[in-house]
Amino acid sequence: MTTVSKPLGVAQTEPRAQATTPSRSLAFDYQMMILGTVMLFGVFLDGWAHNHGRVDDSFFTPWHAVLYGGYALAGGRLVLAQFVNVGRGYKWLRALPPGYILSLLGVIIFGGAGIVDMIWHETFGFEENLEALLSPSHLLLMTGALLIMTGPLRAAWLDATPYRQRGWRFLLPAIMSVTSVFALLSFFLAYAYFTEDLTYLVGIRPGGSRGIVDAMGIMGLLVPPMLLTACILFLRRRWRLPFGTVTLMLCLTVLLMTWLSLDATYEFLLAVPMLMAGLVGDVLLWRYNSPQRLAWLRLMAFGAPFAIILLYLITIQQFSGQFLWWEIHMWLGAPVLAGVLGYLLSFVAYPPAMPPNAATD
Known part of the structure; x- marks a missing residue:
């Protein structure tokens, strides 16, 4: 190009x-x-x-x-x-x-x-x-x-x-292009996506294989927000995005992924926490409007993944008719880990300024 x-x-x-x-x-x-x-x-x-x-x-x-x-x-x-x-x-x-x-x-x-x-x-x-x-x-x-x-x-x-x-x-054409990338990669990573199988998180906790099941649940929570954060940071490197970009990309993809493996009507209620998490990301992204306010972008990279996972866990706990078997160490730790990973991704997209005349090779 x-x-x-x-x-x-x-x-x-x-x-x-x-x-x-x-x-x-x-x-x-x-x-x-x-x-x-x-x-x-x-x-x-x-x-x-x-x-x-x-x-x-x-x-x-x-x-x-x-x-x-x-x-x-x-x-x-x-x-x-x-x-x-x-x-x-x-x-x-x-x-x-x-x-x-x-x-x-x-x-x-x-x-x-x-x-x-x-x-x-x-x-x-x-x-x-x-x-x-x-x-x-x-x-x-x-x-x-x-x-x-x-x-x-x-x-x-x-x-x-x-x-x-x-x-x-x-x-809009550029944003929808990146949304298509996000959605298509989500489709091919469905085995590591939180909408795929709720039995990783709720219901009767398995016996001997509980460690593997817990690991699958954690990976299913971490992969989607990392993909989204990477896509948003990529777009923001080029443009000041219109308000609602994060919400559109997140809600559209999660609705498609939910429909893909829909087992219960209540799963469409995931649109509500995803809408709330998307708005969190959009507000923080809107606050970042100059290089001097880079802290807001890094906060978005932490806050959006954190909100996605925490609000998702709260939703399935309240509406699935079953209960999370995770203790607080895991159900609160997973959103924090997602936020930390998103925060680190922001340094890949927006690294700190280098000192003048610093060696680069």
Whole structure:
């Protein structure tokens, strides 16, 4: 990603044939955002069907149709833009707006992975449970999907539009791209996600394997907020994010993950603590508006993960009809550990200033 596009709204004065690449189009970003979201929904719809016994031993299912239909639409839109711009005089490898050539590569990878996946199923049979999340053909599909979905993010990142154009209208495609990354990685890490299996936390405590079960419960609590914090810090390195970004990313992903493995209607009540935790993150992120107020960003990196886990544990304790078997050492320690890890992530994204003339190699 080395080419920086012209600011939105600035007229292109040189002839099209002499321009390096087409200028960024916000309308095109929104189109790709919507088509990427359709692909993401297709992934979760297929996962829901597998989790609820709605599939048979066939590659050709209505659930696959939504996923591959979204892929076909996204790929078709990219290919159309490619040929139209080549016809306008742009070179083949520079015919798409900045950031989208990797999305076109993702179309090729996803299409090839779909063929590999069909052959894989015919050769080795259909995966079950954890196998499906670790299948090489499925991970290749994930790679292609991520490249397609992150086109609007790369386009926005390379855009030189002044900061006055930084609200929801201009940043929504980029924010939804990163949300898709967060959600898709959450899907493939479902075995380490707090919505996957509440028996790690509540009910009758197991006997001999209690240490392994407790470890699984802790990892399921730590992974989601770490993914979210990393995504938010990444976005904040580039933009001052509109209020509500943390809440949108968290609530949308957790609702999808809850729907994926829904066993009881009360699990949708998780939207309430996630909304509260998201607002905690948004308020703290809003307070950070200059390098002199970096402490607020670090507080967000601690406070959002802490709130996510603590409010989640309180919710399942109150509404699941069962009780946490953890003592206070664990049920309060897990949110604190998540906060500490998030706090440390903030130093990766925003390291302390180095002394003048300090050696860097």
